Amino acid sequence: MSAGAAHLDPCSKGVIDAQPCPEALKRVYTPAQRRLALAGCILASSMAFIDGSALTVALPALRNDFGANLGAVQWVMNGYMLALASFVLVGGALADIYGKSRILMIGCAGFAGASAACALAPTVETLVIARFVQGLAAAIVAPSSLALIGAVYPKSARNRAIGAWASASALTTAGGPVLGGWLTENPGWEWIFWINPPVAMLAVGLLLAARLRDYPSPRRFDLPGAGLLAAALAAIAWSLSAIGPGEGGLATPVEAPAEASAGGGAALLAGLAGMAGLVLLVGFWLWERRSDHPMTPLRLYRNRTFTGLNLATLWLYGGLSIMFFVLPFELADGRGLSAVAVGLAFLPFTLCVGFLSGVFGGLADRAGPRRLLIAGACGAALAYAAMLALREAGFLLSIAAPMTLLGLSFALIVTPLTASVMSSVDADDEGLASGMNNAASRIAQLVGVALAAGLASFADGFGLALAAAAAMSLAAVPIAVRMEGAPPERGPAR
Numbered sequence: 303m304s305a306g307a308a309h310l311d312p313c314s315k316g317v318i319d320a321q322p323c324p325e326a327l328k329r330v331y332t333p334a335q336r337r338l339a340l341a342g343c344i345l346a347s348s349m350a351f352i353d354g355s356a357l358t359v360a361l362p363a364l365r366n367d368f369g370a371n372l373g374a375v376q377w378v379m380n381g382y383m384l385a386l387a388s389f390v391l392v393g394g395a396l397a398d399i400y401g402k403s404r405i406l407m408i409g410c411a412g413f414a415g416a417s418a419a420c421a422l423a424p425t426v427e428t429l430v431i432a433r434f435v436q437g438l439a440a441a442i443v444a445p446s447s448l449a450l451i452g453a454v455y456p457k458s459a460r461n462r463a464i465g466a467w468a469s470a471s472a473l474t475t476a477g478g479p480v481l482g483g484w485l486t487e488n489p490g491w492e493w494i495f496w497i498n499p500p501v502a503m504l505a506v507g508l509l510l511a512a513r514l515r516d517y518p519s520p521r522r523f524d525l526p527g528a529g530l531l532a533a534a535l536a537a538i539a540w541s542l543s544a545i546g547p548g549e550g551g552l553a554t555p556v557e558a559p560a561e562a563s564a565g566g567g568a569a570l571l572a573g574l575a576g577m578a579g580l581v582l583l584v585g586f587w588l589w590e591r592r593s594d595h596p597m598t599p600l601r602l603y604r605n606r607t608f609t610g611l612n613l614a615t616l617w618l619y620g621g622l623s624i625m626f627f628v629l630p631f632e633l634a635d636g637r638g639l640s641a642v643a644v645g646l647a648f649l650p651f652t653l654c655v656g657f658l659s660g661v662f663g664g665l666a667d668r669a670g671p672r673r674l675l676i677a678g679a680c681g682a683a684l685a686y687a688a689m690l691a692l693r694e695a696g697f698l699l700s701i702a703a704p705m706t707l708l709g710l711s712f713a714l715i716v717t718p719l720t721a722s723v724m725s726s727v728d729a730d731d732e733g734l735a736s737g738m739n740n741a742a743s744r745i746a747q748l749v750g751v752a753l754a755a756g757l758a759s760f761a762d763g764f765g766l767a768l769a770a771a772a773a774m775s776l777a778a779v780p781i782a783v784r785m786e787g788a789p790p791e792r793g794p795a796r
Contacts (some may be wrong), residue, residue: 314448314471314740318464319724320733321452331454335512339403339454340463342508343447346410347467348474349501350440353417353494354382355475355652356482358626359645360491362634367491368426372631373543376755379627380539380748381430385437386444387744388532391597391737394445395523401516402450407509409442410502417498445737454514465660472656476649483645524597530586531597535745537579539752544572546759598738607726608735611719612742614778618679618715619743621774623750625686625708628758628767633701636764647701654709659716671718675782678718681711683775690768750774 324331331339357379365375397405416436423429455463485493590596603609626648633639633647665674685708692700720736727735750771757766 314720314736317445317448317733317736317740318452318460318467319457320736321449323457324453325456329453329515329517331514335514336454336459336463338508338512339514340451340466342505342512343406343451344467344470345501345505345508346406346443346447348470349410349413349498349505350443351471351475352478352481353436353498355478355648356485356494356645357491359479359482359630359641359648360486360494361627362631362644363486363641364491365631368429370426372755372758374426374430376543376627376751377430378426378433379751380543381433382437382440383744383748383751384532384536384539385434386441387741387748388535389438389441389528390445390741390744392523392525392528393441393443394449394737395521396442397446397449398519398521399523401518402446402453403509403512403514403516405442406446406450407506409439409446410505412439413443414499414502415439417495417502421492421495444740449733450514453517468656468660472652476652476656479645479648479652480642481645483640483642486641522595524590524593524595527586527589527593527597530582530589534579534582534586535748537575537582539579539748541572541576541579542749542752543755544569544575545753545756546763598741599734602727602731602735602738605726608723610781610784611723611726612739614675614679614781615719615739615742616746616749617774617778617781618682618712619746620750620753621682621686621771622708622712623747624754624757624767624771624774625689627751627754628764629701631758632764637697647697647705650702650706651709651712654706655712655716658710658713662713662717665714671722672782674714674718675722676779678711678713678715679775679778679782681714682708683772685711686768686772686775690765690772693764 361375361378364378365372368374393405393409413436416432416439419432420429420436423432451463451467452460482491482494485491485497587600590598590600603612629647630644633644634641639647662674685704688707689700689704692704694700719739723735723739724732753770754767757763757770760766
């Protein structure tokens with residue numbers, strides 16, 4: 303589950319399953335210790351789920367309170383996602399080196415402190431900085447909480463633990479938009495952040511009560527690689543967010559004048575930033591080639607199935623993030639809906655994905671994961687097209703029905719994508735592969751939100767954004783088609 307958006311990340315369960323069985327390592331925990339650890343991990347994960355899904359609904363109110371344009375507001379989401387996408391694999395390495403339980407507690411404390419800073423932020427710029435720090439904490443919480451569940455539960459008992467974690471994740475993510483709408487309308491959007499510190503401290507208390515023994519393992523982490531990736535993604539995201547005219551569309555605050563376009567100078571600067579981002583990506587690739595401990599071993603990308611699945615992840619989750627970013631502004635500003643009503647608009651999607659992804663797992667076994675990926679990608683594109691074509695119709699037809707179709711489509715996607723990624727590599731690489739695919743989905747969210755902010759500044763920003771989301775979803779179809787009929791490739795162990 304994404305820590306920064308209201309939808310599921312692929313391969314979260316794969317991170318749990320990839321952990322070695324503790325009983326095989328002669329590490330036995332009592333049932334009470336397992337339950338306390340699971341409860342702490344669920345609270346830690348849920349804290350980030352609620353924060354991400356609730357904040358999406360609050361963005362229009364937040365923009366108006368600060369009098370900011372959409373280009374600035376998108377960094378409230380992307381500052382967080384930039385840190386999370388760039389450093390999540392480093393966070394997983396830290397958990398291995400210094401102990402999963404210890405690092406998870408440190409991450410929870412950091413998330414609580416950053417959340418308080420977000421709630422107290424006097425300007426949108428300070429909020430973006432606080433959100434980046436919050437994303438750094440989430441880059442520790444996300445992998446360490448999943449890995450800790452796998453480290454505590456033996457393989458014979460993991461299905462029940464994963465089921466409890468997945469159910470709690472679905473409930474908190476589904477309730478997040480409604481809770482965010484209520485908090486935004488009543489005490490204020492700041493309270494979306496104030497709910498995190500007590501949850502974080504409760505999670506820490508449960509982990510302390512579990513009295514888990516950490517077993518650090520020697521491992522090095524690729525901090526220079528993460529820094530290069532963060533710089534590259536920041537430059538590309540800023541470039542994409544500046545592609546529009548900078549005025550009109552969804553980009554203008556409701557009670558603030560439109561900013562004048564900076565003309566050709568801004569376009570030139572955006573182009574230079576995009577080029578710099580691509581150069582930095584090349585630098586990241588060169589560094590990963592020569593590093594003795596690369597964050598993303600390039601040998602895995604010689605596996606065509608693994609590479610194709612990650613490309614499909616980028617397209618699918620990028621399109622989804624575009625829609626999730628622009629829809630609250632369309633509903634709040636364009637249709638005059640309350641924040642609570644905006645939150646309710648997301649329920650069909652989150653309920654379908656949260657509760658049907660596991661159900662469709664059996665269908666993937668019978669029909670094959672590639673067929674479900676193709677059907678899900680086509681269904682998502684159809685949902686965006688329907689939302690655009692029926693935008694003048696009533697709420698049920700223009701929003702509720704397409705969001706239900708979108709939820710069903712992604713419920714078809716999540717389990718097959720996880721299974722395909724995990725089966726495309728050698729067993730020794732499953733944990734790394736699942737982490738890399740999670741990182742790919744977060745990079746897609748970062749790029750999708752930035753592109754949405756840029757497109758939204760055009761006169762029909764909502765329409766352009768939905769068209770882009772549909773096109774990105776369809777781009778995943780030929781990738782899945784080319785993999786059709788071929789057995790998953792098994793990557794080399796080393």
